[in-house]
Amino acid sequence: LVPPVTRLRHVAKGNLSTPSPFPQDEEDKMFKKRGSKEAGSKSQEGSSGFMEDMDDEEEVAAAMQQADEESEDDDDDDSASAASEQQDNFEIKATLVPDSGDHKEAYQGVKLFFTNRFDEADAFFQAKRTTVSIHSTAYACIGFLKAMLTMEPEDISDAQTRLNDASKLAWQQAGYEGTLSKISRLVTWSKAAAPSQAQLSARINVAETRLISGVLVLLGESVTALIRAGIGFKWAHSRYEELFKQIQSDDGKGVPINSSDLGGIYYGVGTFNLMLSILPRRLIRLVKVFGFESSRTKGLGALNACFNLGDQYGGGLRVPMSAIMLLAYHTLTSAFFSVPEELPNHIAKSEQVLAKVMVEFPNSAIFLYIQGRLERLKGNSAGAIDRFNDCLATQADWVQLQHLCCYELGWTYFALGEWDRARGYWVRLLEESKWSKAFYTYMIAVCDAMSGKYKEAAEGMQATGELSKRKIGGKVLPIEQYLHRKVKDYSLTTEAGLKSALASMLAWELVYLWNFIQGLPTARVAEGLAEVTAAQGRLGEVQKESSAEQLKGLESTLLCLRGSLLLNLGQFPEALAAMRECAARGVHPTEKWVYPHVQYDIGVILVTSVSGAVGNTRYSTLGQMLQGSGEGSPCERCSKARAAFKAVSAVKQDYNFEIRLKFKLQAAAEHAKKSLKGLKGGGAA
Numbered sequence: 151l152v153p154p155v156t157r158l159r160h161v162a163k164g165n166l167s168t169p170s171p172f173p174q175d176e177e178d179k180m181f182k183k184r185g186s187k188e189a190g191s192k193s194q195e196g197s198s199g200f201m202e203d204m205d206d207e208e209e210v211a212a213a214m215q216q217a218d219e220e221s222e223d224d225d226d227d228d229s230a231s232a233a234s235e236q237q238d239n240f241e242i243k244a245t246l247v248p249d250s251g252d253h254k255e256a257y258q259g260v261k262l263f264f265t266n267r268f269d270e271a272d273a274f275f276q277a278k279r280t281t282v283s284i285h286s287t288a289y290a291c292i293g294f295l296k297a298m299l300t301m302e303p304e305d306i307s308d309a310q311t312r313l314n315d316a317s318k319l320a321w322q323q324a325g326y327e328g329t330l331s332k333i334s335r336l337v338t339w340s341k342a343a344a345p346s347q348a349q350l351s352a353r354i355n356v357a358e359t360r361l362i363s364g365v366l367v368l369l370g371e372s373v374t375a376l377i378r379a380g381i382g383f384k385w386a387h388s389r390y391e392e393l394f395k396q397i398q399s400d401d402g403k404g405v406p407i408n409s410s411d412l413g414g415i416y417y418g419v420g421t422f423n424l425m426l427s428i429l430p431r432r433l434i435r436l437v438k439v440f441g442f443e444s445s446r447t448k449g450l451g452a453l454n455a456c457f458n459l460g461d462q463y464g465g466g467l468r469v470p471m472s473a474i475m476l477l478a479y480h481t482l483t484s485a486f487f488s489v490p491e492e493l494p495n496h497i498a499k500s501e502q503v504l505a506k507v508m509v510e511f512p513n514s515a516i517f518l519y520i521q522g523r524l525e526r527l528k529g530n531s532a533g534a535i536d537r538f539n540d541c542l543a544t545q546a547d548w549v550q551l552q553h554l555c556c557y558e559l560g561w562t563y564f565a566l567g568e569w570d571r572a573r574g575y576w577v578r579l580l581e582e583s584k585w586s587k588a589f590y591t592y593m594i595a596v597c598d599a600m601s602g603k604y605k606e607a608a609e610g611m612q613a614t615g616e617l618s619k620r621k622i623g624g625k626v627l628p629i630e631q632y633l634h635r636k637v638k639d640y641s642l643t644t645e646a647g648l649k650s651a652l653a654s655m656l657a658w659e660l661v662y663l664w665n666f667i668q669g670l671p672t673a674r675v676a677e678g679l680a681e682v683t684a685a686q687g688r689l690g691e692v693q694k695e696s697s698a699e700q701l702k703g704l705e706s707t708l709l710c711l712r713g714s715l716l717l718n719l720g721q722f723p724e725a726l727a728a729m730r731e732c733a734a735r736g737v738h739p740t741e742k743w744v745y746p747h748v749q750y751d752i753g754v755i756l757v758t759s760v761s762g763a764v765g766n767t768r769y770s771t772l773g774q775m776l777q778g779s780g781e782g783s784p785c786e787r788c789s790k791a792r793a794a795f796k797a798v799s800a801v802k803q804d805y806n807f808e809i810r811l812k813f814k815l816q817a818a819a820e821h822a823k824k825s826l827k828g829l830k831g832g833g834a835a
Contacts, residue, residue, distance in 0.1 A: 240455040244397040244407040249466055253410045256284045257467045263292050264470050264511045266545040283320045287355040288467055290316040294362050300550035313363040320355035354414040361386040361418055390418045409459050410466030416456035417468045421475055423449030473507045481524045486665050487817045491758050500524050515544045515551055529669045534562055553583045565666040573597040588617035588630045599653035604645040611642040632806040639740050654681040658711050663807055667718050679715040682708055703741040706732055710748045726755055742805035746798045753794035756787045757822040791822055
């Protein structure tokens, strides 16, 4: 998941395929260290100048180690800066005017996209994308949104090309000063001329394309990707801050700015701050190398300010993009990374945004898809299935969006235990999708195993092992690394191996790792507990088929699953007992993911019980139950939670789904800090 730091030197020499966040033209020279070589003409080969100061793997390794050590003991530094506790001011002194000309025309193309006329939208922007900056930027943003939704390599590559082209065009029209002009002003003590409205718009477009290009680079899920993205973020952040100050200063008083451009500033400031604020702490510390911090409060405030521009002059073309970003945070991200207590707030925020945006785009396939995700987050599986099917029925042109809905339907039916229905969607994806054939094949095999078709399941596992060896960008996908290990470690290519690995464990392990248990109906969770309990009872039967190491891995995994199922049934003391029994076994040689995940779960139970004691009535019963079972006072439980979170950070070995867990850990640690402040403020012992 985090490749060796030796990859940094290869990146510095342009030997890896991670795209650079910069087009290779003259503005890149602004970022190069003295003595660096000229950038190559291709966007994939021009990052050596930027990477020169990071071309020492020992230095980077030391920085990462220091970040880990500091994050364990630093109570005062979290992902948001101190400014995140303050209310940011988004009032402007510039004069807001309605969109006109190219901006008004570009919004029509955006409307085509969000009303499912995807091919028409592409054709609309193609006409002017090489000459009109706002058209080129809108075309690039659409490509970015497609890439973020589908995660298809072709879509990511296409989006990066569009962004590079849009950035070049916007730079040409931005009217930035050259070096000689700056020197001349210094000599004459003269002030730089204010940009025209067209130049201001172009500068916003440059910053936006650089920013979201950096977001694409972050998909690499590595330190290397973070450094590349950080370079783009650094430049975009500086430009946005300049633009923000300009429209809020006396110099900008009365200067006209249209709603699309104002929305562009809000959108950029909001996206930057929100994206960086949710990074794991060790990455936050590495980000500070680039000289900036982030504020989640400021990020959400700016995105809401952009979204609320929809009430004035139609709001401009950034309004639906800000809605996507807000929904991504409150619906998609929170499904993985929020502690249970925070979910009601995320759900309420998502419903507010969707209610508003669906008035403008009532049958938008994209927003119908997000509605499906929201319904599943609320625990309404039937409603989620209806929305995903609505999305499928609404459009057929964007095949990747169809595949995305099939993926969600496959997961929903899989978590509900409807194996035949789930299998049908995985089969369709295997036949049509270009993503991970190994993953789809594995899911089909698990469905077969859960249906008692062990022969077919074993054949599917054999195919999974063969398919999971392919490489993209020089490395195997993290999910395929996990699948390959499971097939190999438990001999899943044989019927005997499948039976000894316990099919119910394979299925519930996936449901647990994808964080679906919390949204399941109580009856289904109870079924899961019965299945896991039965599997635990069969461990003696499968002992002859398994090695001692395999048996210990099965025992640890089943204890972890049992604890999570008990937790979601409200049996908190019993859940803690199962989790602690699992944690006491330490890090298993192959199932390394179990120990850090179960320690995280222990911490979440304890810290949630603390927040209930602080004043959240929803979890007051949990606090009483744990205090009555000998877990101690709120402060004692908070200390135990922090110890559990530190145990997660203390695992230095790479393990499956590490990046996901670190994001979850960051959110839980922030929640623990708020709870502790509440206890201190309330005078709790």
